[in-house]
Amino acid sequence: xxxxxxxxxxxxxxxxxxxxxxxxxxxxxxxxxxxxxxxxxxxxxxxxxxxxxxxxxxxxxxxxxxxxxxxxxxxxxxxxxxxxxxxxxxxxxxxxxxxxxxxxxxxxxxxxxxxxxxxxxxxxxxxxxxxxxxxxxxxxxxxxxxxxxxxxxxxxxxxxxxxxxxxxxxxxxxxxxxxxxxxxxxxxxxxxxxxxxxxxxxxxxxxxxxxxxxxxxxxxxxxxxxxxxxxxxxxxxxxxxxxxxxxxxxxxxxxxxxxxxxxxxxxxxxxxxxxxxxxxxxxxxxxxxxxxxxxxxxxxxxxxxxxxxxxxxxxxxxxxxxxxxxxxxxxxxxxxxxxxxxxxxxxxxxxxxxxxxxxxxxxx
Ligand SMILES: *Cc1c(COP(=O)(O)O)cnc(C)c1O
Numbered sequence: 001x002x003x004x005x006x007x008x009x010x011x012x013x014x015x016x017x018x019x020x021x022x023x024x025x026x027x028x029x030x031x032x033x034x035x036x037x038x039x040x041x042x043x044x045x046x047x048x049x050x051x052x053x054x055x056x057x058x059x060x061x062x063x064x065x066x067x068x069x070x071x072x073x074x075x076x077x078x079x080x081x082x083x084x085x086x087x088x089x090x091x092x093x094x095x096x097x098x099x100x101x102x103x104x105x106x107x108x109x110x111x112x113x114x115x116x117x118x119x120x121x122x123x124x125x126x127x128x129x130x131x132x133x134x135x136x137x138x139x140x141x142x143x144x145x146x147x148x149x150x151x152x153x154x155x156x157x158x159x160x161x162x163x164x165x166x167x168x169x170x171x172x173x174x175x176x177x178x179x180x181x182x183x184x185x186x187x188x189x190x191x192x193x194x195x196x197x198x199x200x201x202x203x204x205x206x207x208x209x210x211x212x213x214x215x216x217x218x219x220x221x222x223x224x225x226x227x228x229x230x231x232x233x234x235x236x237x238x239x240x241x242x243x244x245x246x247x248x249x250x251x252x253x254x255x256x257x258x259x260x261x262x263x264x265x266x267x268x269x270x271x272x273x274x275x276x277x278x279x280x281x282x283x284x285x286x287x288x289x290x291x292x293x294x295x296x297x298x299x300x301x302x303x304x305x306x307x308x309x310x311x312x313x314x315x316x317x318x319x320x321x322x323x324x325x326x327x328x329x330x331x332x333x334x335x336x337x338x339x340x341x342x343x344x345x346x347x348x349x350x351x352x353x354x355x356x357x358x359x360x361x362x363x364x
Contacts, residue, residue, distance in 0.1 A: 006123050013120075017325045028323045034341040034351070035325045036227070037162070037192070037303045041274050041344070043225030044267035047260045054259045062255040069258045073233065076265050077205055082238040085245065086253045090191060090219040090232030095121050097215070097234075099247040101153040101185055102127035109147045110156040111139045113163055113332045115189060118156045127153070137164035137297040137305075141172055145179050155180060158189045160196060163332055163339045165299025173202040177211050185240070188216045191232075192301035194223035194271055195278055201300070205235060215240055220257075222302065223271055224264045231257040278302045281348045285340075288352045292359070303341045305329070306355075310362050312338045318358045324351050 016035030023031055034040075042048075066086045074081045087093040094117045102108055104126035110118050112131035122129050130147045132140050139157060148155065157176065159168040173188070180186055188204050190196075204216045219232035231253050234244070264270075285304060289296045295307035308315055315338050316328035324347075329337030342348065 004124065004126070006126065010120070010123065013116075014331065016327060017320070019325070022320060022323075022325060026321055026323070031323050031325060032343055032347045032351075033325045034343050034347075035327045035339075037222055037301070037341045038227050039223060039225035039274055039302070040342070040347070041225065041270075041277070043260075044264050044270040046267045046270075047226070047263045050263055051256075051260070054256045058255065060255070061251050062253060062258060064250045064252075066253055066258050069253075069261050072262045072265055077235060079205065079208070079235055080238065082241060083208075083235055085234045085236075085241050085248065086258075087232050087234070087248070088252045088257075089221060089227075089230040090189070090217045090234070091117055092230075092248075092252060093217050093232055093234045094118060094187075094189075096244050096247045097154060097185070097187060098122050098125045098127075100244050105151065106153045107147075107149070107151050108154040108156070109144055109152055111144070111158065111161065113334065114156065114158045115162045115191075118158075118187075118189075122154075134161070134164060134166075137161070137166035139168055139172070141176055145176070148180060148184060150181075150183070152181075152184050154185045154187060156187050156189065158191075159202070160192045160299065160301040162191065162301070163303070163327070163329070163334075164297045164305050165192075165301040165303055166297050167196055167198055167201055167300040169198075169200040170202040171200070173204070174207075177207075177214065180213070182213055184213060186211070186214050188214065190216055191219050191222055193218050195275060195302050196300045197275075197279070198300055208235060209237070212237055212239070220261050220264060223274055224261075225274070226257070226260060226264060229254070229257040229260055231261050277345065278342050281342050281345050284345075285342065285348060285352065288356075292356055294355075294359070303339055305334070305337055305339050307334075308336050308338065309359060311335055314362075315355065315358060319351065319354060322350075322354050324354070326351075 019031045098121035102125035107128040215236035221227035312328035327339040
């Protein structure tokens with residue numbers, strides 16, 4: 001047997017620690033997972049109430065065109081139905097984009113660190129990956145544009161960026177869009193769109209029709225709280241969507257995920273409450289970090305990357321023993337950092353206390 005050469009050097013995705021695993025290992029009853037940027041308030045109660053009714057007709061294949069969700073989403077976003085593609089999470093849209101546009105001899109440009117799936121899928125397709133280090137948590141636009149040549153097929157922008165939480169301003173994104181040659185597809189990954197509230201943010205969908213080579217990715221996994229159902233989407237011109245569609249599996253999103261997404265969209269009050277709580281707890285966290293001289297990136301998302309005076313792994317282990325799962329920056333090449341999802345107010349209070357105590361015990 002012979003697999004693609006590139007796969008020999010690649011590792012499967014390493015997920016954050018699972019709750020049951022930690023409970024057993026540390027003999028704890030309650031675990032708070034702040035590792036994968038899920039919504040601490042779960043998802044809309046309207047989805048929960050109607051879930052039992054959604055299990056009818058599971059013997060039938062889902063609607064491969066997601067017609068009902070497409071109609072709902074198009075009117076919610078004020079775009080045409082032909083401008084949408086749905087995926088088994090936006091992860092799958094990343095994969096579809098790579099399958100469609102990348103191959104040996106082509107290259108793709110992205111920031112580093114950023115969401116790892118762009119690189120991962122690009123490598124599997126045989127493309128050259130050109131990574132441009134962030135500057136102070138920001139995409140280095142000039143340097144990214146410099147990396148583009150006639151073989152560049154896709155440019156990735158992640159805003160707010162995972163793992164820094166830093167967003168791109170309207171003028172930054174517009175500079176990119178007006179500078180890239182038309183043979184380059186620009187992907188704007190807005191997995192945390194709902195949380196962004198900076199006045200200078202880029203409103204991608206308002207501007208979508210001005211750019212032929214732009215696709216915007218969003219998801220139901222983060223603010224909508226439906227990560228377990230796996231549903232995300234891309235918005236672009238009808239011609240980009242037509243180009244991508246043959247690379248999409250015919251029944252890639254499930255019947256339940258499509259129906260739940262429709263119900264979730266109808267409950268905007270759940271989203272608004274989640275956003276308001278996130279904002280309040282995030283501001284309290286910023287205040288705590290400043291009071292304790294701990295550096296952080298000003299996040300526009302529901303997570304914060306914190307720079308520590310000790311190793312990220314050491315803090316990770318300490319917080320784990322207290323029942324909090326966070327992400328150590330080690331795997332991201334940021335060994336003195338942790339990435340922390342904003343949780344419920346009461347849990348944030350406890351984790352802040354634990355962070356402070358750990359730092360004091362090590363540094364004094
Ligand atoms: C979580 C995340 C995704 C993936 O979300 P799914 O829709 O669950 O696949 C995509 N991009 C970024 C930046 C993310 O953080």
